[in-house]
Amino acid sequence: MAEHTIREARxxxxxQIVDVFDYHVKNSFAAYPETEVGLGFVDALRNMxxxxxxLVIEVDQRVVGFGLMRRYHNYETFKRxxxxxxxxxxxxxxxxxxxxLLEMLTQEAVARGMDNLLASISSRNxxxxxxxxxxxxxxxxxxxxxxxKFGKSFDVVWMQKRVGESRSS
Numbered sequence: 001m002a003e004h005t006i007r008e009a010r011x012x013x014x015x016q017i018v019d020v021f022d023y024h025v026k027n028s029f030a031a032y033p034e035t036e037v038g039l040g041f042v043d044a045l046r047n048m049x050x051x052x053x054x055l056v057i058e059v060d061q062r063v064v065g066f067g068l069m070r071r072y073h074n075y076e077t078f079k080r081x082x083x084x085x086x087x088x089x090x091x092x093x094x095x096x097x098x099x100x101l102l103e104m105l106t107q108e109a110v111a112r113g114m115d116n117l118l119a120s121i122s123s124r125n126x127x128x129x130x131x132x133x134x135x136x137x138x139x140x141x142x143x144x145x146x147x148x149k150f151g152k153s154f155d156v157v158w159m160q161k162r163v164g165e166s167r168s169s
Contacts, residue, residue, distance in 0.1 A: 002059045004097055006104060009054045009066060014042040016063035017056065020087050029124035030087060034149055045085075053108050057088065057097050064092045067101045069109060072118055081116040082109045093127070102135055110164035117163055122147065123155035137161040 009017065018041060024031035046054055049068040057065035067086030072078050084105055088098055109117055119137060121128045141158035148154070 005058045009056045029122035069105045082114045115164045117161045119159045121157045132159045
């Protein structure tokens with residue numbers, strides 16, 4: 001197994017982050033767009049995750065995956081809930097690196113007082129659904145037939161994991 005590093009994303013990673021995302025745009029249901037994104041996509045991700053972790057997985061100076069956390073909603077009433085996004089190139093899945101990335105993001109969420117993590121996943125992305133179930137996420141909502149990609153309809157599945165101490169009464 002190759003050595004890897006998980007670190008904060010840098011501006012110099014933009015092209016490689018786009019390449020990881022565009023792989024999934026072109027080849028899977030993991031990314032929702034049907035057309036490739038430009039470098040501005042990374043700026044949008046950075047803006048959405050401002051003040052929260054935006055991490056890359058690097059192997060031999062090559063970005064092979066990335067992940068970020070952001071607030072689920074900008075209203076202060078939702079400050080305890082984070083929304084996660086992550087993508088890895090397929091040849092680097094199954095090595096435990098996605099789990100490591102998720103654990104880092106989870107620890108950061110707990111440190112920030114969050115106790116809910118959410119993920120939005122295509123119903124046709126069985127690998128991601130299984131990954132999330134394995135890590136304690138449960139389905140908490142489903143928007144039926146809201147997307148079409150590659151000529152196939154799909155649901156958007158919302159999954160949730162409770163982390164840290166619950167503040168519910």
